[in-house]
Amino acid sequence: MEEVKETTNTENTNKRPLETNDDNIESVKKIKTEDGTKIEKETVCGEPLEQPKQENENENENENDEDEADEDELDKVEKESESTTVTGTTENKRRPNKPPPVRPPKLSKEELVELQNKTKVTTDESRKKKVAIILGYSGTNYAGMQKNPGLKTVEEELEHALFRTGGILPDNMYYQQKVDWVRCARTDKGVSAIRNVVSLKMEMGPPDFEGMRIALNKELPKDITVFHIMRVNNSFHAKNAVDARSYIYVTPTHVFEPKFAKKKKSTEEVEGGGGGGSSQWKFTSDTLSILNKVLSFYLGNHRFHNYTSRKESNDVSVFRKIHSFVCSEPFVLEGVEMVSINVVGESFMLHQIRKMIGCLISFIRKGMFEDCETRDQAFDQIKAYINSTFEHKPLNLPMAPGAGLLLDYCIFNEWNKNNSSIHGELKIENDHVEEFKKTIYREIALLESSKQEFKNWIEKNLDPYPLPYDLMDEIIKNPPPAPQKKVRAPSTNPNRMSKRERRELKIQSKKYERDPQNQNNRQELTINQQLAQQKKINDDAAAATATSSASSSSSSSTTTTTTTISTNPTTSEDVKTDQTTEK
Numbered sequence: 001m002e003e004v005k006e007t008t009n010t011e012n013t014n015k016r017p018l019e020t021n022d023d024n025i026e027s028v029k030k031i032k033t034e035d036g037t038k039i040e041k042e043t044v045c046g047e048p049l050e051q052p053k054q055e056n057e058n059e060n061e062n063e064n065d066e067d068e069a070d071e072d073e074l075d076k077v078e079k080e081s082e083s084t085t086v087t088g089t090t091e092n093k094r095r096p097n098k099p100p101p102v103r104p105p106k107l108s109k110e111e112l113v114e115l116q117n118k119t120k121v122t123t124d125e126s127r128k129k130k131v132a133i134i135l136g137y138s139g140t141n142y143a144g145m146q147k148n149p150g151l152k153t154v155e156e157e158l159e160h161a162l163f164r165t166g167g168i169l170p171d172n173m174y175y176q177q178k179v180d181w182v183r184c185a186r187t188d189k190g191v192s193a194i195r196n197v198v199s200l201k202m203e204m205g206p207p208d209f210e211g212m213r214i215a216l217n218k219e220l221p222k223d224i225t226v227f228h229i230m231r232v233n234n235s236f237h238a239k240n241a242v243d244a245r246s247y248i249y250v251t252p253t254h255v256f257e258p259k260f261a262k263k264k265k266s267t268e269e270v271e272g273g274g275g276g277g278s279s280q281w282k283f284t285s286d287t288l289s290i291l292n293k294v295l296s297f298y299l300g301n302h303r304f305h306n307y308t309s310r311k312e313s314n315d316v317s318v319f320r321k322i323h324s325f326v327c328s329e330p331f332v333l334e335g336v337e338m339v340s341i342n343v344v345g346e347s348f349m350l351h352q353i354r355k356m357i358g359c360l361i362s363f364i365r366k367g368m369f370e371d372c373e374t375r376d377q378a379f380d381q382i383k384a385y386i387n388s389t390f391e392h393k394p395l396n397l398p399m400a401p402g403a404g405l406l407l408d409y410c411i412f413n414e415w416n417k418n419n420s421s422i423h424g425e426l427k428i429e430n431d432h433v434e435e436f437k438k439t440i441y442r443e444i445a446l447l448e449s450s451k452q453e454f455k456n457w458i459e460k461n462l463d464p465y466p467l468p469y470d471l472m473d474e475i476i477k478n479p480p481p482a483p484q485k486k487v488r489a490p491s492t493n494p495n496r497m498s499k500r501e502r503r504e505l506k507i508q509s510k511k512y513e514r515d516p517q518n519q520n521n522r523q524e525l526t527i528n529q530q531l532a533q534q535k536k537i538n539d540d541a542a543a544a545t546a547t548s549s550a551s552s553s554s555s556s557s558t559t560t561t562t563t564t565i566s567t568n569p570t571t572s573e574d575v576k577t578d579q580t581t582e583k
Contacts, residue, residue, distance in 0.1 A: 101148070106174055112163075122165070122203045130236060131209075132236065133228075135195075137192060138440055139188075140223070145186045145196070158224065159176075160219070161216050169203065179202070193406060194248075194440065209230065245346075246411065249357050249400070251341070251404050252448050253287075253339055256364045258367035260466075295341070298322050299323070301321040303390045304318055305394075306395045309351065313482065320345060323345055325344075326342055334448075335445075338445060354399045355398065361398070391475050393471075398467070
């Protein structure tokens with residue numbers, strides 16, 4: 001990150017505390033060995049695999065630091081400390097190293113068969129079929145969606161439930177590639193989902209889809225629910241077939257209070273309470289129209305490199321397209337007035353949605369609409385600030401808490417258009433889904449009413465560290481040029497090559513081997529190499545022999561007529577010398 005010029009205005013310093021992450025909580029239990037020592041071990045499909053009560057213990061009350069993830073870029077990527085730009089310098093804060101999670105042991109096939117026979121609902125007539133599972137879950141007690149050995153994840157719970165019901169055979173347990181397991185959207189720690197999709201080849205018929213759904217819900221914990229199971233074509237890929245994803249961010253309305261406005265607020269808004277904020281401010285319809293207008297500035301295809309981490313501005317993958325971005329009418333849950341902000345896009349990067357929400361809150365709290373002479377002037381100023389974040393300049397943007405983020409549903413318009421007549425549409429809308437959605441909303445409201453999740457974030461992480469408006473003004477006046485793309489020198493070591501380099505090397509090797517002329521040249525080259533290697537060995541042996549003979553002749557007497565037997569190998573010149581002395 002480039003250095004920022006030192007300024008005396010503390011409001012414009014680009015210094016922001018890092019959003020700390022707690023390491024994912026390991027689901028392990030301690031057992032005692034015969035010698036009394038304790039070891040940590042996790043039961044995998046144990047006897048039986050009892051599901052713990054999924055109570056909202058809020059262990060990660062202020063540490064929910066994950067959000068949506070880009071499906072192609074975040075495979076096994078650990079969360080790293082963000083670079084914090086301080087006046088004149090760049091400071092990197094690192095978390096202390098902690099031991100990795102304990103990988104649970106694998107059960108043998110005999111143990112898996114014995115365990116599955118107790119609870120399975122499939123029979124010998126069941127066959128493997130490609131299906132899509134639509135499920136919802138609360139991510140409060142989980143370390144993310146993707147399976148991570150040693151950590152409590154949603155996929156692990158779903159896999160265990162499928163195994164107990166007989167949907168996965170013992171031979172395919174622990175190997176998701178054997179059942180073609182693919183998830184549509186991968187959520188991270190603390191992020192919930194209403195309708196996520198997982199595709200796999202599952203043992204079915206009997207039971208039917210409804211029977212398998214009921215059996216799975218009996219084996220799953222209360223905070224994971226399967227809404228629908230349907231047949232899909234064998235080429236269906238949950239991640240590649242999706243057209244867009246819809247996310248929702250739920251937040252209290254008091255976060256939009258223009259606390260830092262320099263001019264006085266209008267008398268129309270000085271009434272009522274804001275649900276946790278100032279008692280003299282109220283969220284009105286005018287505030288809602290302002291939010292929707294500001295959110296519309298994010299629509300389209302833009303360079304979102306400042307809204308994620310570990311990405312350069314000249315990287316092609318930072319371009320993302322936003323289809324819609326709107327805020328709902330306020331509603332009250334658990335005594336807290338809240339709004340839900342819905343964003344639909346083709347794909348999202350790590351922290352992208354949470355940083356867009358953080359910038360929105362920061363713009364509104366600055367009080368631009370109260371300080372500017374006209375509302376159009378305030379809109380133009382905010383739009384210019386948002387466009388400056390898309391320029392080739394690294395900026396440290398605020399990131400909203402991860403507790404308010406949830407995946408709403410995945411959109412399969414193209415697949416439904418081509419296959420709905422055969423398999424039906426891949427979507428579900430019923431009262432069960434809406435009730436589960438209200439439950440997730442209620443959990444978020446409880447975090448604010450009991451723990452004041454958002455209020456603490458504003459007081460500790462947002463208000464003390466405002467956006468670098470001076471730097472953004474400079475970017476608006478003088479847009480920086482695109483930096484030179486870093487070109488990595490091709491590596492000759494296959495272990496350090498990229499996938500593309502290894503693929504190209506493999507293609508070139510095959511073309512070289514297919515050419516008959518190259519085969520003859522390779523044979524001649526091999527013979528010449530062998531001769532050169534043998535010659536080098538002989539030269540080294542001769543040099544070693546000459547050195548040993550010279551040292552032995554200097555130590556022994558040259559006038560003796562007795563021939564001595566040397567343990568060292570002799571050369572032809574040494575043999576001639578010995579013969580003359582004997583004569």
